[in-house]
Amino acid sequence: MTENATTIYRFRKQRGVNLGSWFVLERWITESPFRQAAPPAQSDYDVARGSSAKQILEQHWDAWITSDDWKWMNERGINSVRIPIGFYHLCGLDQAVLDGTDFQPFCGTFEGAWRRIAQAIFTARQHGIGVLLDLHAAPGKQNGDAHSGQTGSVRFYEEHNLSATLRALRLLVSYVKDIPNVVGVQLVNEPQNHARLPPWYSSTLGSLRSITPNLPLYIHDAWDTHQYAELAGSRNYWVIVDHHLYRCFTSDDSHKSGDEHAKSLRDPNQMTWFSEAANKCRGNLVVAEFSAALNPGSLHGDVGEQDRLRRVFTRAQLDLYERICGGWWFWTLKKEAGWDAGWNLKNATTAAIMPEFYGMKRLAHGIQRDTDKRDREAAKALHDHTIYWSRHPGHYEYWRFSDGFRQGWDDAYTFFTFGEGPSISEIGFEVEWIKMRREQHAANKGQSSNLWEFEHGLA
Incomplete structure (x- = not known):
C-alpha cells in the first residue's frame, strides 16, 4: 500500500524542538x-488575573514564533515541534472545557488561543514539520511548577480535575485526530507521580482510543520510566513514553563535569535502565525535553571550554537518543x-554546541x-534465507520472506522521498511499524505460524 502523509509524519524519527513559552x-x-500580571506573576493564571491580559497574551501569541523561526527550523532538518498548551487554551473550541475550574472566569481572555494553535499546526505543515501537542497545564495543576498553569499545591488528582482533564483531552483529540502533521497528543506533562496516575492513564488512553485508533498517544513517565514503560508496553495499541533527561538540577549533577556526564551517557552499563525501558514499551520511547544546560559545578574554564563541555554532553545525548529512541x-x-x-537552541547552534543539521x-x-x-x-536475500532454514527441518x-x-x-523508498524539505524522513518507531505491516500482511495473505518470515x- 502507498503510505499517506499522516502515517509518515507519525512513524518517522522525530527530531525536534519545543516551542516553549508560546502558549x-x-x-x-x-x-x-x-x-x-497579578502576584506572584509566575503563571498563565497570574497573567489572566492581571491588567490588559487578553491584549498582552494575543500580542505575544502573534509575535513569539515568526516566519523566520519556521524557516530556521526547516533549514536545519528539524522535522517536529512540541507545542505546550494548557487546557484553558481550548476554550475557543468549547468554553465548557473551563467549567468548574479556576480558569472559568477567563474564557474571554483565552478564547483566541485555539485559532492561533490551529494556525501554528497549518504553518508547520507548510514547512514539512510535524506537531506534538502537549497538555502542559491540566485542571488542578499536575505538578508543583508554575508552568502547569498556576502556582500553589497540586490538585490534579482530585476526581473532578481528573474528569475535567479527560474532557479536555477528548475535545483536543477529536479535533486534531485527522490532521496529517499532528504526530501525537501528550496526555499531560510531568505529572507528580501518584497511585491514581496509572489507572487514570489506562482509562484515559482507552477513552481516547475509542475516538481514534491511529493517533499516537504520549504519556510522561512521571520520573518512573520503567513503571510507565510497562504500562505502555502492556497495551495492544500505540502508546509512546516520554522521559525528560536533564543533568543540571541535583547535587549529584553538580559533582560531575560535562565530560563525566557524557561518559555516563555513552556507557552501556550506566544506561541499561534506559535501553531496558525502551524494550518494555516496544521501542516507543522518546525524550521530549532535554537541553545543553549543565550545573555551574559541572563547568570550568573560559567560555570556549564551557561550550566544549556542553558540546560533548549534548552530542552524547543525541547519539543515545538516535540509537534507542523514536x-x-x-x-x-x-x-x-x-x-x-x-x-x-538558536544560541547553542551558533556556539556549535548543537549540530547545524539533523538527520540525513x-x-x-x-x-x-x-x-x-x-x-x-x-x-x-531469499536464496540466503532458504539455504539457511532448509538445514533446519520444519x-x-x-x-x-520475499513479500x-x-x-x-x-517503505524505505517512500520515507526517503517524502516531502520537499532538506532532510530525509526515516522510520523511527520500527517495532510499531513492523507490527502494523505484519497485521496488514496477515489480513491480506492469511494468518500463519510463519509470519515471522515476513x-x-x-526488517
Whole structure:
C-alpha cells in the first residue's frame, strides 16, 4: 500500500524542538507577558488575573514564533515541534472545557488561543514539520511548577480535575485526530507521580482510543520510566513514553563535569535502565525535553571550554537518543532576552554546541525508484534465507520472506522521498511499524505460524 502523509509524519524519527513559552508561559523564557500580571506573576493564571491580559497574551501569541523561526527550523532538518498548551487554551473550541475550574472566569481572555494553535499546526505543515501537542497545564495543576498553569499545591488528582482533564483531552483529540502533521497528543506533562496516575492513564488512553485508533498517544513517565514503560508496553495499541533527561538540577549533577556526564551517557552499563525501558514499551520511547544546560559545578574554564563541555554532553545525548529512541525534542527554541547556550537552541547552534543539521540531507538529484534492483536484491536475500532454514527441518513459507523484503524496500523508498524539505524522513518507531505491516500482511495473505518470515524480510 502507498503510505499517506499522516502515517509518515507519525512513524518517522522525530527530531525536534519545543516551542516553549508560546502558549504556556514561563517567565524565565519570556519576561514581557508578565508585565501586568497579578502576584506572584509566575503563571498563565497570574497573567489572566492581571491588567490588559487578553491584549498582552494575543500580542505575544502573534509575535513569539515568526516566519523566520519556521524557516530556521526547516533549514536545519528539524522535522517536529512540541507545542505546550494548557487546557484553558481550548476554550475557543468549547468554553465548557473551563467549567468548574479556576480558569472559568477567563474564557474571554483565552478564547483566541485555539485559532492561533490551529494556525501554528497549518504553518508547520507548510514547512514539512510535524506537531506534538502537549497538555502542559491540566485542571488542578499536575505538578508543583508554575508552568502547569498556576502556582500553589497540586490538585490534579482530585476526581473532578481528573474528569475535567479527560474532557479536555477528548475535545483536543477529536479535533486534531485527522490532521496529517499532528504526530501525537501528550496526555499531560510531568505529572507528580501518584497511585491514581496509572489507572487514570489506562482509562484515559482507552477513552481516547475509542475516538481514534491511529493517533499516537504520549504519556510522561512521571520520573518512573520503567513503571510507565510497562504500562505502555502492556497495551495492544500505540502508546509512546516520554522521559525528560536533564543533568543540571541535583547535587549529584553538580559533582560531575560535562565530560563525566557524557561518559555516563555513552556507557552501556550506566544506561541499561534506559535501553531496558525502551524494550518494555516496544521501542516507543522518546525524550521530549532535554537541553545543553549543565550545573555551574559541572563547568570550568573560559567560555570556549564551557561550550566544549556542553558540546560533548549534548552530542552524547543525541547519539543515545538516535540509537534507542523514536524521537527527541530540545528545550527550547529561543528565549526573549540574553545569551543562553544551555537552553536556547538558536544560541547553542551558533556556539556549535548543537549540530547545524539533523538527520540525513536530501540528495539534490533525488532518489530514483529501481524495482529491478529491488527484485534482484530480494532474490539474493531469499536464496540466503532458504539455504539457511532448509538445514533446519520444519514447515516454512519462504514467499512471506520475499513479500516482507519487497515491502521493506518500498517503505524505505517512500520515507526517503517524502516531502520537499532538506532532510530525509526515516522510520523511527520500527517495532510499531513492523507490527502494523505484519497485521496488514496477515489480513491480506492469511494468518500463519510463519509470519515471522515476513518480519525477517521486512526488517
